[in-house]
Amino acid sequence: MNDLSASLPPETGRRGKTQPMRWARGNGIRGDKTIRFTFDGRVLEAHPGDTLASALLANGVRLVGRSFKYHRPRGILSAGPEEPNALVELREGAQREPNSRATVTEVFDGLAATSQNRWPTLKHDMLGANSLLAPVFSAGFYYKTFMWPASFWEKVYEPIIRRAAGLGRAADEADPDHYEKATAFCDVLVVGSGPAGLAAARAAAGAGARVILCEQDSLTGGRLRAERVMLDDRPGWAWAQDTEKYLRALPEVRIMTRTCVFGRYDGGCFGALERVADHVAVPQAGQPRQRLWRIVAGQCILATGGIERPIVFPDNDRPGIMLAGAVRSYVNRFGVVPGRQAVIYTNNDDGLRAAADLHDAGVRVAAIVDSRQPSSTAAQAMARQVGAALFAGGAIAGTTGHTGLKAVQVRDSAGKTRRLACDLLAVSGGWNPDIALATHHRTHPVYDDALNAFVVSSPAPGLHLAGFAAGALTTDAALAQGDALGRAAAQGAGSDPATGCAMVLPRAAEKEGYAIAPLWHALGRAGQAGKAFIDFQNDVTAKDVSLAAREGFWAVEHLKRYTTLGMATDQGKTANVNALAMMAWERGRSIAQTGTTIVRPPVQPCAIGALAGTHRGRHFKPHRLPPTHDWAVEAGCVLTSNGIWQRAQWYPRPDETSWQETVNREVRSVRSSVGFCDVTTLGKIDIQGADAATLLERVYVNAWRKLPVGRARYGLMLREDGFAFDDGTTARLAENHYVMTTTTANAGAVMRHLEFCHQCLWPGLDVRFISVTDAWAQIAVAGPRSRDVLREIIDESFDLSNEAFGYMGAANVRLRDGVGGRLFRLSFSGELAYEIAVPARYGDALARLLMRVGAPYGITPYGTEALGVMRIEKGHPAGPELNGQTTAHDLGMGRMLSRKKDFIGRAMAQRTALCDAARPTLIGLKPLHASDALVAGAHLLPRGAPADAASDQGWISSSAWSPTVESWIALGFLSHGPQRHGEVIAVHNPLAGTVIEAQVVPPVFVDPEGSRLHA
Amino acid sequence: MRIHCPYCCTRGVEEFTYRGDATVRRPDLDAPEAAWVDYVYLRDNPAGPHAEYWYHAAGCHSWLVVRRDTRTHEIFSVQTASEVSEA
Amino acid sequence: MPDILSPCAPIAAEPCRVGALSLAPAPLEEMVSISSFSNSLPALREAVLHALGASLPPAPGTATRQQGLSILWIGPNQWLACAPQGSGLMEKLQVACGAHAALTDQTDGRVTLTLCGPYAHAIAAKLVPIDLHPRCFGLSSVALTQAGHIPVILMQRDRQPAYDFIVFRSLARSLHHDILAAMRGGIPESEQN
């Protein structure tokens, strides 16, 4: 709750040693408290409520930065987020943030701000010499100047340009701050808290709606704080403060200050960025610096106000030249006068009001230059009121003052030019409604000739514009419109029209005229002296636009890209319309005919860190941990990611010097005695129902009906296009009850596939399935002594003999201490092996138990690497073989395809090309020299054939050093593969440029007869 | 985009997985190859109203048939795929 | 003497506190998923009522809860029954409704993390993208959604407010971290007025 200055009347004439330009407390400043900050190392004072811009101005600092291309001295143009010039670096070290707009940066005690894009200092910037190279930097310079030689681009041109024509420096360390995301819902979202926004929020809440009011500023009130509007004889900002207080007391209203709504998306979704701790030195522990909101709104009212346009004239960019509305904001809200002697340059009545505000703040207003001829009665009255000379039909022909404005050249209606000394030029070229959010989603703005600006005439459904955003010119009109739309939006979002009572609106005392006369093509076009800037941030001048027109880049999208107009942090908020108007003039067309570009989110810069939120570094993705994770880490395993699963890759021993040595030991232990491995990560799906077997028949290529209860079977699934999708074993636990396993990688995809089959293809099937992957800790116990180990664990009443529980057996078992589990006799390694499943909570204990009871057999835990080696030795296809491009036939499983039933992929698998014997088919490979490494991805060529695509006959999919065969081995796909066992072929690795000779062998390197498996 | 799941009410699009054209129908096993090619590979890409499968992956696991305008993302109707298949 | 397997929880039982907020795993409960077979729903409803003395919740997105037993809607024709350890939930259900529904033990498949304390809804709103306003999500409301990147079943346990995040066991630690980070991030100022 902000009530900074409710009791602080303006206090004039306080010009002390520090903050010499602070004339009063201002309605948004806590003048009773002083804080310190530094700018380029200089310690300065400010008050809470100051922006960096107002604080610099209070201290008489006008020169704030250097421009992008020409390194022109620049000051502060605006008092809001549209600021193109006053960009600084904030904070230091890892927290350094470049290109921060001084006009929206809140000063806090200890803030360190640094000017940027200058060397060695802001005042003496050597790179200002760029100005002398101006012809080189004109529109399209990138495209024209650096065309040749191409090799110069990377080494010469780009580094030079980057140094000379960059903006701030990004921090070179990781951002240490926190960011987070949140979602909020409402019936009515109101963006902007000026008179229209506050009235809208009040009306919508009164009508019973849940309301969110977002204000990008730290204070509500909008222009009511910048201006001196009296509402019912009270300052407008005091009404805003009271209304905010009233709204905050309502349970269904949420007011979010420092929150910029930056984008409008489908379905009533909005993106908003809350600056949670940007205004304090250090966030509290754990507190995010910024919070990204997704706001889901039934209806939205945009009360975003307007953005003032500068006027294009020669040397219109000197520090001290400021938008008239910004001048009023500094005077009234911040109690700061941005100069001591001012000139006003305007094409409308609103710009005149800066004269009165300055005059009342003790600033001498030397002249009012009114481009209108004749000027308005308001102009004449204002000139009299403030004692200023009035130049009706006048123009500013130029300015002087190297690092700050010293004088302007005023040309009167007769063409006579005179010099007027001043250090402040308040400029108003009229106002553009801020319609950016309304134009997201490709809503095209239209040009309004009366308003001289682009407006949105038919906003998207559920979107309303209120106040100046909708062209309302007076405070009264804004209040009335906000009030009416607030009620309408509440009803649109479903509130009962009978709810709520009409609220009395305050009345503004002042007659607020506008009377704008367009002033687009002032002085400064081609052939005239001095640079007349249109886009300050990109240093785009009137001449650049003329040049673009002459060179044919007159379409608005071309103009933007050719001149870089409207790019970078301000997105041309103060520039675009002036540029379009100039292009229209160049082409002899109207602005409406010329058109405008539409904008995309975000309307203001948004840190990538905020978009990432908490999902960064280690927490970029969640981790899935198998039940034996803690034990495995304790046992010293090296972890690897399998999707988001974290699995043990191998378990090194202290005396081992390489992972290969570890993996070799793990493989030998399994093949010679016994080992175990957590295989919980394989997808497990519980399938039940009268039609469970039918579903299996349809998703697998092979037959399932006759699988007896208590048995498991290997199954292969195809995609509907006939290519292999996934494989695994499925066990029948009861008449209508199966448990399916999938590969780790495809667990989710298989579940989705089953749901598709059940919901979309065959909804009549009476079958239910649910994932039980996490419910069971499943551990493979493999090796010739695995039965001996299991005998120590499984209840004695269960007969583990080969006769009673053979290969592919499946049973419910009890462990010796009574825990119920499941036992499967499955083998991925080719050894006598089991998979034992216990409720997940016992997984950790089971691993420890296996270590204890297996100790006499030298039981060895093994990781995914040894698992992989052993499955290659045994020729089991896995992910690299089921790569989406291989068929059952390619995998050597063509005979599994049932001819007696329909199944997913059957029809397309029969296509001639997919049955072609020349297709690369699964084979094994052994190098002629055992130590020649085979590499996955290598190409298979006939011996002696050239290494080209025409000779390419296949590839290696998986390879490993086999400690069992004592040779490198590989699985791969080779054209006519099964007919070529025994042939020696060439294995070409184009990355290493090597060719190795290898023999084609059957894809089973260990125990091809399967005697170990069935032992 | 927000999709109204008949079971879970309106949810953000991030909870759903887009699964393509919902107008195609799986042919019989003995249908000509052309029918299968059409089913597996050929898709219209209408600019305008279209029926699409969306899978409520992070919700109730329902396959939904969403009729929407591909140009504006306006959603006209949402039905469960099973009720569409059974109809 | 056979070795005794002792159970191991993925999250330590002691609550984590940030200010007045607390996050703790709920005690292990017996959990059984109930998925109605075709044309069995009326019989199933009756059987469940008979076996457990509680009804299947009437509508999606809701739960029935009484005396330690809760039955949550977790999908079309699918529910999750939860009861204290030792209740013999699976046995009771098997006897009563084994013919009407697929019953699957989920006791070990899911972990419940309970977030409670003032403004718990504001913390939950950082995790789940659903409207937690009382008019949309009240006591015993259930939603299948995602907390950040993690699928969860969310239930409002208490008006206090307290929320149960029911999550796959393997993801419990990641979710615990994410909820704790959200708690440490503080209650947004705009929630507190």
Ligand SMILES: [Zn+2]
């Ligand atoms: Zn759903």
